[in-house]
Amino acid sequence: KVYWDQFGKVHVASAYHGFQYAHLFKMPSKNFGMITGSKDLSEETCKHVCAKVVAKLEARFKQKVKIIRIDSFSSTKGKEMAQQFARALMDPQFSPPGQHAFLGDLESWWYPTFIRALIGMRHGRAPRAQWFAAMVWALDCEIALACRLSSSEPISGYERATGLQPNVSDQCAFYSPGRFALDKSVLTKFME
Numbered sequence: 001k002v003y004w005d006q007f008g009k010v011h012v013a014s015a016y017h018g019f020q021y022a023h024l025f026k027m028p029s030k031n032f033g034m035i036t037g038s039k040d041l042s043e044e045t046c047k048h049v050c051a052k053v054v055a056k057l058e059a060r061f062k063q064k065v066k067i068i069r070i071d072s073f074s075s076t077k078g079k080e081m082a083q084q085f086a087r088a089l090m091d092p093q094f095s096p097p098g099q100h101a102f103l104g105d106l107e108s109w110w111y112p113t114f115i116r117a118l119i120g121m122r123h124g125r126a127p128r129a130q131w132f133a134a135m136v137w138a139l140d141c142e143i144a145l146a147c148r149l150s151s152s153e154p155i156s157g158y159e160r161a162t163g164l165q166p167n168v169s170d171q172c173a174f175y176s177p178g179r180f181a182l183d184k185s186v187l188t189k190f191m192e
Helices: 043-061 079-087 106-123 128-150 157-162 184-191
Strands: 002-008 021-027 032-038 067-070 091-094
Touching: 002 043, 002 106, 021 043, 021 106, 021 128, 032 043, 032 106, 032 128, 043 079, 079 091, 106 128
Parallel strands: 002 067, 067 091
Antiparallel strands: 002 021, 021 032
């Protein structure tokens, strides 16, 4: 099972391929997540993003993705997406309108990712156009730190998937934001 959510439109295009949208994927069974980007939310773009990420997840974990949970947005409910899901033998499960809890703790990953990315950008004095790279780094740190703190697994999903050990030596539990409802001011800073 994989969860998929989207964020955007960010007013400053990313220096990394000019992305204005972020797509967050989570495989709960592996406690692993990925962020990828896109310039738009057209059905063709969403089809490509979904195929690319699902292929990466299946190759890394040697498991077939059978269920994909998605927010109800028009670009994933089109005819081409339905055909892609059918060809891939995936069951798409769409959230009821306004029901963010449908995607479970995937939604709770956005807030710490935004906060950590903002802190990292300010600390490194990075330009706004580096927001996408900062979010990728922030998610990797969040996953690795959560695994290290909970000690539920000897290694994080990030390490299992990439073979690399992320450097979280500068991350402390008190520095890590808790799991709260998403603060609108954090979203506003990314949207500017």
